Amino acid sequence: MKDEQIQLSHGSGGRLTHDLIREVFHRHLSNPYLDLLSDAAVLPESRGRLACTTDSYVIQPSFFSGGDIGKLAVCGTVNDLSMVGAQPLYLTAGFILEEGLPLSDLERVVSSMAETAKAAGVQVVAGDTKVVERGSADKIFINTAGIGWIPGNVDLSPRHIAPGDRILISGSVGDHGMAILSQREGLEFNTPLASDCAPLNGLVQSFVHHQGLRMMRDPTRGGLATSLVELADASGLGFEIEEEKVPIHEGVRGACELLGLDPFYVANEGKLIAIVSREEADSILATIQRHPLGETASLIGRVVETHPKKVVLRTFLGATRIMDMLTAEQLPRIC
């Protein structure tokens, strides 16, 4: 299979599609739901409210320091489910492949998806493959949709956010975006940059039942700043953020300075923002810090009644400025 390439016939629905499904997808992703090969997977009745989400992944390059498009396609969707307090259970996967893609690349991506799904405790229960002519797509695009169940006692909503609440970040920001950008541009730094791409459901399970948890969001495209603006807007309240409290890897800070980018607007793929009550902030922060994906978690700000729906940043120098959403395209195809 080493020299084989994806052909248009692999997407025809006929014999070659079946061969590809059997030899690549099922070999790595096999489970009782997927293996039935019916038009739709039949799953058990839900225990609790359903959560569902979708994301398409078009990241370029497909393989990068810290992950690949397959790992990302599992993590991104697992994380979106986790943010509403759901236990992620099932994924669907839709592949759009460019004619001529080396089969070995596809196999590497699918194998990485399988490994990440296993680590996150989710199953890929339905899939689809389309092939388009050379030049009609860029190598490989993946869509995943995810389904999870929300335990009865979990109720996260921007309506619960109140003045005095604290704002936590689970670790350093900007790692994913800067790893991709530096690789794409062929930049080398003393400190190698790696994507933070990781499934957050384990971390979330460690504190999701805390009464003081109001709301979560994972700051992906648009970075920390855009997610904070979205949360402030949804809550109707103001946020105050202390710049010096936001963890940033030295390498990321240096690369951002060199390239004139603001790390607060650079994408993350393994971080979460949590809004928590003032009373439980220390306890939840400590719980997050005990998890391997939250060791450098930090309390970065608080919710205020003044300047509703605005996020104000207090800088290193003591000045304040209003943070806006990302307005320009900072980094295309970052996820």
Add this chain to the structure above:
Amino acid sequence: MKDEQIQLSHGSGGRLTHDLIREVFHRHLSNPYLDLLSDAAVLPESRGRLACTTDSYVIQPSFFSGGDIGKLAVCGTVNDLSMVGAQPLYLTAGFILEEGLPLSDLERVVSSMAETAKAAGVQVVAGDTKVVERGSADKIFINTAGIGWIPGNVDLSPRHIAPGDRILISGSVGDHGMAILSQREGLEFNTPLASDCAPLNGLVQSFVHHQGLRMMRDPTRGGLATSLVELADASGLGFEIEEEKVPIHEGVRGACELLGLDPFYVANEGKLIAIVSREEADSILATIQRHPLGETASLIGRVVETHPKKVVLRTFLGATRIMDMLTAEQLPRIC
């Protein structure tokens, strides 16, 4: 907005992404689940087993006689859910857009999705938009995933198929594929060809509770022949099909003859195959024929113990031949 085009910034996750979501997606697809704009939609607990499925749509051209990529993206996924006996309820939609796509084209597609979703009684509860550089995709690709509930008394499985069972088709075959092909190639026929693209859940609801229903499949990519081979293979039994019983529009038959194509291998997007008990075959056929989408339904064959896992076609001339799955790429990007 008439002359506006999709820019890379529409996929950045920042301000322009939010504008696009509000002005195009939410304006057409609005519902309480989607409007919350959270990382994942929170849906009610399921009543019955869950069904879930996914498909990506890369059809070229995006607009065709009888439909467009938006209508198709809803119908295809609604139909896959319907085939396992589920009531389709929720869809997710992931868009991959090529930089430079006219915003008016996107709006037309989203409006068509909304109309089809309304007709099928489903809601789009989660979405995602990515934009890739000019030349890295071909105008517009859509992925939809679907979720439905399966009533407790519905139990469809190839294990239930038994010798003597009858095979029904809900109408003429080959319409979708030949409509796309003739439009793509600029062919004109006396009888205009139109895609049969339609949501089948209403038709399925009319007979899904019949005790005699064993199994369904919608013969999309690979056509009637490929789906029959898949069903025979899954059942472990043989199928006998009478060629003259399979309805084919005159225009489709003529176009196929002209182009040297076999209509049994041409894609459909609004037809279903049903395997039913001998005793209930007439009653189920009559029920299907009473539905607007099943008026030309036909009993096309039966299940036999001889030649297990093989589909044998009895031709107009009385000869028999074994039908295989589609082996070559007959029509790329047909869905």
